[in-house]
Amino acid sequence: MAAPTSDGDVARGPKLAVTRAVPHLLLVGLGHAHLFVLEARARAGQNRLRTTLVTPGAYHYSGMVPGMIAGDYRPAQSLFRPGYLARAAGATWIDAQALRIDPHQQRVQLTDGRSLSYDLVSFNIGSGLAADHLPGVQHHAITVKPVSAALGVLAAAAKAVEQAPRTTPAEIVIVGGGAAGTEMAFCLDAALEQRYARGRYRVTVLEAGPRLLGSYGERFRDKALAVLHQRGIEVRTNVTVTAVEPSRIAVQHGPPIRYDALLWATGPRAPRLFRDSDLPVDLAGYLRVTPALQVEGHPPIFGAGDCVSITGYPWIPHAGVYAVRAGQMLAQNIRAYVEGQTLTGYEPQRRWLSLMNTGDGRALLSYAGVVTHGRLAWWLKNAVDRRFMRRFQQLEHVGPRNPKQTA
Numbered sequence: 001m002a003a004p005t006s007d008g009d010v011a012r013g014p015k016l017a018v019t020r021a022v023p024h025l026l027l028v029g030l031g032h033a034h035l036f037v038l039e040a041r042a043r044a045g046q047n048r049l050r051t052t053l054v055t056p057g058a059y060h061y062s063g064m065v066p067g068m069i070a071g072d073y074r075p076a077q078s079l080f081r082p083g084y085l086a087r088a089a090g091a092t093w094i095d096a097q098a099l100r101i102d103p104h105q106q107r108v109q110l111t112d113g114r115s116l117s118y119d120l121v122s123f124n125i126g127s128g129l130a131a132d133h134l135p136g137v138q139h140h141a142i143t144v145k146p147v148s149a150a151l152g153v154l155a156a157a158a159k160a161v162e163q164a165p166r167t168t169p170a171e172i173v174i175v176g177g178g179a180a181g182t183e184m185a186f187c188l189d190a191a192l193e194q195r196y197a198r199g200r201y202r203v204t205v206l207e208a209g210p211r212l213l214g215s216y217g218e219r220f221r222d223k224a225l226a227v228l229h230q231r232g233i234e235v236r237t238n239v240t241v242t243a244v245e246p247s248r249i250a251v252q253h254g255p256p257i258r259y260d261a262l263l264w265a266t267g268p269r270a271p272r273l274f275r276d277s278d279l280p281v282d283l284a285g286y287l288r289v290t291p292a293l294q295v296e297g298h299p300p301i302f303g304a305g306d307c308v309s310i311t312g313y314p315w316i317p318h319a320g321v322y323a324v325r326a327g328q329m330l331a332q333n334i335r336a337y338v339e340g341q342t343l344t345g346y347e348p349q350r351r352w353l354s355l356m357n358t359g360d361g362r363a364l365l366s367y368a369g370v371v372t373h374g375r376l377a378w379w380l381k382n383a384v385d386r387r388f389m390r391r392f393q394q395l396e397h398v399g400p401r402n403p404k405q406t407a
Contacts, residue, residue, distance in 0.1 A: 022050045023338060026108060026118040027091070028098045029125030030055040030082050033304035035392050036327030037122065037334060041089040042395055048338055051091035054098060054110060055082050060147045064385050069154050070187035070359035071194070072382070078389060084396035098125070101277035103298050120337065122302035122330065123287060124323075127268035130176075136244030141264040144180050153184070153263050154191050160260035161192065161201045169202040173249065173259040175241055177207025178215070181265035182224060183356050185233050188263070190359025204234040206249075206257070208266075211237060215317055220354065220366040223373055227358055271307055282309040291345035293330050299337070304330045316348050324388075325349065355381035 027034050030053065041051060060068070064078035086093035096112040101121075109115045129145050132138065144150040157172045164170035172188065174181045182205065189203045205212065205228075212228075212235050213221045228235055240252040248256040270285030280288040280296045286309040288296050295301040296311065305323040309316075316322055326346055333343045354366040355377060365377035 023048070023119035024117065025049040025051045025334065025338075026116055026121040027051065027053045028055070028108065028121060028123045029305075029307070030059070030080065030085070031124040031126050031305040031307075032323035033327035033330050034122065034124040035080075035085070036324075037331045038085050038089040038091065039392065039395060040331035040335070041091070042398060048335075051086075051089060052094060052116065053082060053086045053089075053091050054094045054096055054108070054116070056097060057095055058082065060151070061385070061389060062144075062147050064389070065144075065147055065150055066183045066187035066357050066359070067382075067385070068151065069184065070190045070357065072357070075151075077386075080392065081396055085392065088395040088398035098123075098273055101273065101279060101301075103277070103279060103295075103301060106300065118300070120300040120302065120334065122304070122334065123273075123307055124303070124305045124327075124330075125271055125273065125307045127286075127306040128271055129264060130266040130269045131241065132264060132266065132269070134241060134243055137264055140244045140246060141175070141262040143264045144176075144184065150184070150263070153188060153261065157188060157192060157201070157261040158195065161196050164200070164260060166200075169200060170260040171258050172201055172203045172261050172263075173257065174203070174205045174263045174265055175249070176265035176267065177205050177209070177212040177235065177237065178265070178267050179213065179354075179356065181205055181207075181263075182213060182228075183358075184263060184265055185228070186231070187357055187359035189231055189233055198232060202232070202234065204236065204257075206239040206241065207235065207237045208240045209237065216354070217366065217371075219369075219371040220364065223371050224356070224364055227364070227373055231358075268306055274307075282314075284309070291347070292333055292343040293326065293346060294333075294337075294343070302330060302334060310346060310348070313346075313348055322348055322352075353384075355384065357381060 027037060058079055058081045061078040064073050067073050068078060083093050096110040098108050099111050100109040107115050107117050129143055132143060142149055142153045142156055160170040174185050185203055185205050192201050213224055241249055242252055243250040248258050250256050274281050274287040275285050282288050287303045287307055288311060289303045289308045290296060290311050293302050293304050295303060304326040329344055329346050336343050351368055356364040358364060361378055362373060362375050363378035363381045364373050
């Protein structure tokens with residue numbers, strides 16, 4: 001690992017070794033961080049690299065999905081289209097995923113059967129969902145990842161309400177009491193309230209740990225619980241799911257829990273890709289990178305976002321708020337590495353703004369010890385999310401009008 005200098009820079013490492021006139025940069029995944037890499041190439045006209053983007057088709061920005069469920073946004077307002085973004089950056093887009101990496105031969109095998117060589121590669125593929133391998137989850141639950149699947153939860157919940165007897169509320173159950181599960185509970189409840197009387201349905205959140213929103217501060221957690229209680233959303237903690245069956249959830253202790261619609265919104269799980277490829281990973285399986293966002297012992301391999309663990313910063317949660325800053329640094333460091341310049345060490349922020357849509361035109365806000373719930377917080381979240389989308393959707397207007405998969 002390169003040693004950080006006194007001003008946060010990282011000492012210059014080995015120079016990029018290439019055998020071709022124009023080095024090949026392979027971007028695998030299109031999380032927040034790679035959006036910034038594509039933006040840097042599009043706006044600065046970086047022509048020192050041939051770039052290939054490997055990622056599945058169009059996807060929705062996860063930060064706006066609960067708002068889409070609540071009716072705040074149209075689908076097009078949260079949509080990223082990789083073909084347009086790649087063309088804007090002068091890159092080739094391949095509609096596939098990475099299956100295995102050979103760091104010694106510098107090749108990545110894809111799900112479509114191809115094997116791509118690279119001079120440098122960057123991974124920004126996000127994380128999976130914890131315990132989604134349990135029996136029945138994939139068959140009976142709607143999952144929040146991929147995001148396209150999560151968008152079907154409102155239709156499933158509405159169907160459950162329509163089919164339930166008038167005297168019995170439809171049971172809408174969300175497994176996972178982190179930020180994703182809690183925000184989806186708020187927004188799904190708000191959407192159902194616009195259509196049905198309160199007695200027609202009940203939303204319940206199941207959390208395996210002792211507390212809802214366990215990674216958040218006590219004041220934010222208490223405020224969220226108070227709002228959930230006011231809305232009639234039930235929260236059950238210390239509930240460990242062991243299997244999902246048709247219409248019921250088996251749990252470690254206690255009788256099965258009935259459901260009519262089920263959303264799986266558990267915490268993050270490391271992707272198998274890196275462990276299967278014999279790259280350095282932490283105990284949980286996340287790709288281990290230095291503060292310069294380079295994989296330990298493999299300088300041509302970079303990584304950022306939810307799929308990595310940064311050496312020296314084990315406390316960083318796998319959350320998008322960190323990927324924004326990391327993305328800007330990743331773009332700088334890729335260019336610096338190609339040019340043989342000094343790389344910058346990533347220093348994550350200790351404080352960040354937390355915003356959670358409660359689906360009723362209000363949001364929860366937490367920053368520097370201040371916790372509040374109201375319309376101003378929703379206005380701020382809406383402004384932040386729309387600005388983020390506008391920044392990158394503008395790139396889609398650069399280049400051909402109707403790009404498709406380009407390789």
